[in-house]
Structure formats: C-alpha cells, structure tokens
Amino acid sequence: MIQELKDNYGHLFEDALLNEINQVGTFKEVPEGFKMMDVGDYVRAMPLLVSGAIKILRDDSDGDELLLYFLVKGDTCAMTLTCCIGQTKSEIRAIAETDAKLVMVPIQKMEEWSAKYKSWRNFVFESYHSRLNEMLDTIDSIAFLKMDERLLKYLNEKVRISKNATVHSTHQEIAYELHTSRVVISRLLKKLENLGKIELHRNYITIKDI
Amino acid sequence: MIQELKDNYGHLFEDALLNEINQVGTFKEVPEGFKMMDVGDYVRAMPLLVSGAIKILRDDSDGDELLLYFLVKGDTCAMTLTCCIGQTKSEIRAIAETDAKLVMVPIQKMEEWSAKYKSWRNFVFESYHSRLNEMLDTIDSIAFLKMDERLLKYLNEKVRISKNATVHSTHQEIAYELHTSRVVISRLLKKLENLGKIELHRNYITIKDI
DNA sequence: TTTACTATGTAACCAATGTTACTGCAAACG
DNA sequence: CGTTTGCAGTAACATTGGTTACATAGTAAA
DSSP states (O other), X not given: OHXXXXXXXXXXXXXXXXXXXXXXXXXXXXXXXXXXXXXXXXXXXXXXXXXXXXXXXXXXXXXXXXXXXXXXXXXXXXXXXXXXXXXXXXXXXXXXSSOEEEEEEETHHHHHHHHHXXXXXXXXXXXXXXXXXXXXXXXXXXXXXXXXXXXXXXXXXXXXXXXXXXXXXXXXXXXXXXXXXXHHHHHHHHHHHHTTSEEEETTEEEEOOO | OHHHHHHHHTTTSOHHHHHHHHHHOEEEEEOTXXXXXXXTOOOOEEEEEEEXXXXXXXXXXXXXXXXXXXXXXXXXXXXXXXXXXHTOOOSSEEEESXXXXXXXXXXXXXXXXXXXXXXXXXXXXXXXXXXXXXXXXXXXXXXXXXXXXXXXXXXXXXXXXXXXXXXXXXXXXXXXXXXXXXXXXXXXXXXXXXXXXXXXXXXXXXXXXX
C-alpha cells in the first residue's frame, strides 16, 4: 500500500505521517456503483481516495436526490471529518462513480495527527476549503443556471471525472442527479444534439463539443 | 473586552487561549448594513462574533445575489478560515444584518493556536461543520422547495436572527436575497397575508404565525 | 421467434415563476 | 403646498420546467 500512498499523498504528508497511515490504515477497493455511505450512517473511518471517483449526493425526505460534487484522488470526505469529531450522522450519500481504491484511517487518529502534524492539519483545512467551494459551485448552478446549462455542465463534469468523452448514463439517471424529470432531460438532450454538441445513443451519450 | 470574550467563548476555550485572544485581538463594532467583506477581498484577520448577526451572500457574475446563511454570536466565518491559510480571495460577501460586535484575530495566530490548543482545533472544525451544514440547508431550500416555502423559511430565519417578529425589509430587498423578482415576492407575500400568516405594511412585515 | 422489458422520442397540457406595464399611495422634500 | 421619489398592488402575458400519455425501438429472456 505504501507506494500508492506515496504516489498520491507524498507531496502532502511527511514520511513519518505516511508511515503512520500505512500502519493503521486499511486498503479498500470498491466497484462502480458501490454505496459507500448513506444518510444516517455513523462514520467510523476516514477515507483517503487514491484512485477513481466518488459522487456525493444529497437526499431530501421525499426520496428526491441531487448531485453535490465528485471526489477524486487526493480528496477526502469533509463530511466524514466532522462526523468523526462530532459523532454525528451523515447528511449525505456517497456512491462510487467509478471503481475506486481508498485507504481507510480509524477516526481516533484524526485528533492525534491534528496535534502532531502540521501537514495533516493543512490537509484537513484544505479539504474543507475545497468542499465549501464545491458546494458554492453547486449552489451557483442551481440558483443561477437554467436546466440546459446545468445539463451541459453536468455532462462536462462527467467527462472530466471519467476522462472519457462517452457518458454511460440513461436519461433517467441524469434526471435523478439533477433533480428533474426524465422527459425534461430527454427534451434538452435532443436540443443539444440538434446543436451538434452531443450524440445520443441508447445507454450512452457522446460529448463532441466540450 | 475579556468579559465579552468569556461570556461568548468561555465554554469553548480554556483561559490561556482566552487570554491570548484578548492580548492580540482587536475589538470592533459595526453598524447594521456595514459591508464587512466583498467578493475578491483578501482576508487578513479572522472575526469572532460576540453579538449581532452577519449575513453571508453569494454573488454571481451578472450582479445577481443569493443569501447563503447567517452568522450569530459564537460563530466565525469559515470562508475566512481557509482564506487565511490559502491566501486566496473571498468567494462571498458579508454584510452586518444587525449592529454587531466582533473580535478580530490576526491570521498568523491561526496556525500557532491550531498546534497548541485542542479547543481551538475543535472550534475551527466545528465551524466548518456548521457552515457545511448551513450550505446543505441552503441547497435543500433552492433545490427542493418552491418559492412560497422558501419565502416563509426566509421570514422565519429573519425573525429568529433578529429575535423580533417584525421584519424590516422591502419586497425588493427580499427578492434580491432569494434571487427572484419583486413582483413575485409581492404576489407571494399577499398570498401569505390572505392566509393570515403575516401582515404587510410599507417597509416592514409582521410575522404572525411562526 | 415471440414476448417482455427498458430506454427513448414526442405531443399536449399544466403549474410555477419571471417580465412588462401601469396603478395608487405614502413619505420626503423643495 | 405641490412635486418627486420609492414602495407596493395587480393584470396580462411569456417562458421554463414538470406531468401525463402514448409510440417506437433496441435488448434480453422465454
């Protein structure tokens, strides 16, 4: 495991910390679609993502959902951080967007390392900062953009995350993540196709003009 | 100053830290409406709010705005925290919602206290946690609620923050903060008045059914 | 092949919200 | 006092997005 840690976190953490992580952390691989955390779950370990992507979703009480943002390698879950400290339940749902590899760190180490390693503190602060900015970005999208712009942004995000110009989603899946209906998505996708920005197929979409 | 610090932060910080804050912090009073931070500003001090309320707004490039959340005593600005560390610009705008009193702490102390005081670390983590949850709440409102529900929630927030059942806002001001138009707000307010939930007057609104 | 299921396309309609335009009213001010 | 200015009420209309309903096409299972 130590090599994957070094590759992804070597520029952030000093060797002593990397070694500690290596000793107490457990390596974990999850397949695409794996539900890593649900609303109401208690958190007992903190994930350090070394490869793949995780999507973070917000659920409301009526079963509606909304995509908040993606985590990629080098990221950790800010929600987890505070859940660890406060012993509170998760407010969000996390699903593996692609196959992913992580190192799970027991939460008891959080406080210890925060006192001991400046680089750890910076990492935690930096994670919070990134997540707050991503939330702001999500708010911008919902508040200021129309559905067709949100859709285009969503597709571009998918391409960026998967590094692949083909998005393997059905219209219904997209509708869930943008919290709208399938018909609306089909309508807008067809409009984007007519504009030459995408190509529609069954079960996947090719993004042409990024 | 030390007494106001003790009253508002005594349950959070140990005496040694309170004394340090007292020594390096500067006391500041701002009037209602005072612009405390704008998008693009650099941050050189961290505010600890001891009385009053601050509203945090998001601006988009077209001059549109949206209310994110309020800070009250015992709170600090999570954006400031990361701006301090990362030396990045503010992404948000902060306006005094009421007259407010704060203690400004030079940002150099951030790192020093994070290493030295567990209570400081917890405070910072806790602040991030609160702000993230407030952002989630904002997202819920925009994504899942209709405008009339958002308006009612907004009015209740105002009452809670000001501890006063009279909201001193024009319809136009409310429209800006909810990112909609004056006409829409007037329409919905009138509906709420007909339902007996509020009373409309020139320049203020009385909330009856909270 | 026949059948069943899932994904997509599309029309018609509805509800919520945004826009424009005009009104009257109250406070402020000369 | 009359005039100006800002706030609020409201009608009429446009647009966006959500809903219902149904048709068609690809895919998998029987």
